[in-house]
Amino acid sequence: MSRYFAKSSKWLALDLLRLMQSRSSRKRPAEKRAAAEKEEAAMVNGLPTPPCGLLTADAARSLVDSVDAFLFDCDGVIWKGDKLIEGVPETMELLRKMGKKLVFVTNNSRKSRRQYSKKFRSLGLEVTEEEIFTSSFAAAMFLKLNNFPPEKKVYVVGEDGILEELKLAGFECFGGPEDGKKNIKLEADFYFEHDKSVGAVVVGLDQYFNYYKMQYARICISENPGCLFIATNRDPTGHMTSAQEWPGAGTMVAAVSCSVQKEPIVVGKPSTFLMDFLLKSFSLETSRMCMVGDRLDTDILFGQSTGCKTLLVLSGCTSLPELQDASNNIYPDLYTNSVYDLVELLQK
Ligand SMILES: [Mg+2]
Numbered sequence: 001m002s003r004y005f006a007k008s009s010k011w012l013a014l015d016l017l018r019l020m021q022s023r024s025s026r027k028r029p030a031e032k033r034a035a036a037e038k039e040e041a042a043m044v045n046g047l048p049t050p051p052c053g054l055l056t057a058d059a060a061r062s063l064v065d066s067v068d069a070f071l072f073d074c075d076g077v078i079w080k081g082d083k084l085i086e087g088v089p090e091t092m093e094l095l096r097k098m099g100k101k102l103v104f105v106t107n108n109s110r111k112s113r114r115q116y117s118k119k120f121r122s123l124g125l126e127v128t129e130e131e132i133f134t135s136s137f138a139a140a141m142f143l144k145l146n147n148f149p150p151e152k153k154v155y156v157v158g159e160d161g162i163l164e165e166l167k168l169a170g171f172e173c174f175g176g177p178e179d180g181k182k183n184i185k186l187e188a189d190f191y192f193e194h195d196k197s198v199g200a201v202v203v204g205l206d207q208y209f210n211y212y213k214m215q216y217a218r219i220c221i222s223e224n225p226g227c228l229f230i231a232t233n234r235d236p237t238g239h240m241t242s243a244q245e246w247p248g249a250g251t252m253v254a255a256v257s258c259s260v261q262k263e264p265i266v267v268g269k270p271s272t273f274l275m276d277f278l279l280k281s282f283s284l285e286t287s288r289m290c291m292v293g294d295r296l297d298t299d300i301l302f303g304q305s306t307g308c309k310t311l312l313v314l315s316g317c318t319s320l321p322e323l324q325d326a327s328n329n330i331y332p333d334l335y336t337n338s339v340y341d342l343v344e345l346l347q348k
Helices: 009-027 029-041 057-066 088-097 113-122 135-145 160-168 176-181 211-223 249-260 273-281 296-305 320-324 340-346
Strands: 069-072 101-106 132-134 153-157 172-175 198-203 228-231 289-293 309-313 334-336
Touching: 057 309, 057 340, 088 101, 088 340, 101 113, 101 273, 113 132, 113 160, 132 135, 132 273, 135 160, 135 228, 135 273, 153 160, 153 211, 160 172, 160 176, 172 176, 176 211, 198 211, 198 249, 211 249, 228 249, 289 296, 296 309
Parallel strands: 069 101, 069 289, 101 132, 153 172, 153 198, 198 228, 289 309, 309 334
Antiparallel strands: none
């Protein structure tokens, strides 16, 4: 009995298939090579190419030619915590020299625009308050635009940035870091008092988040008639320090949202609210802007929904495998490692 008949029919079929494939490859080596090359070209990092373009020298040139303004996210794009990302000063210098308008749009509500301008200066970057759009500023502007009654107060689950922007806009507010020191004890018959004149609760990133604030926010939203529930943003994580990622404002928003069984009004990215303000400040067309960010579900979505071109940088919280993952359905126009690639590619 030949060795083939000694095998199961399954193995016999496989052997025949291999034989046919080897014959066919001998017959059509050029075709096979072309197919293999095509298959290889369709892979990045061992995974299928994302349906968006890698920033090449040609793509970089065509991008800068087609836009008048670059909108930069900050965490993970300009800096990580208090550490500047390599090549940022050179990139900003080159783009400014090319006559491009630079705008910084951040969801991080911990600082006000004045405080961010100070941070930029401390990192050796000259950026004015007018070039900075934060979600803390967006929260204050949302209340102003919606004629929030001056006799009402705002309760803040967040940090100084929100309190400062609200005060600058003329609103009375409280909470913030101060309430981070307050504790409660869940004892029998304990009744939690709250201010009935609170007409809005603003929730943002809060390193002093605690059970006291959760209850204050919950009770105002649930019991004060018409009380607004505003979220600066819903980022699940962020590079709050250069060493690692931390829970983002979205985690605090989720806690309050769960306790009131209500969805908030989101004023930061990907909401288009900030863009309305930006357009009032600068006479620019969104089609002539490029949003540069490290998050798909905030930066890139914000850029897309406002009609900007979009560039994802992999220097922050999105990795290439995450961009390529089958569960992802948000794709930028272009992607690259970091903003400094623009400088390197434009010099080629
Ligand atoms: Mg970011």
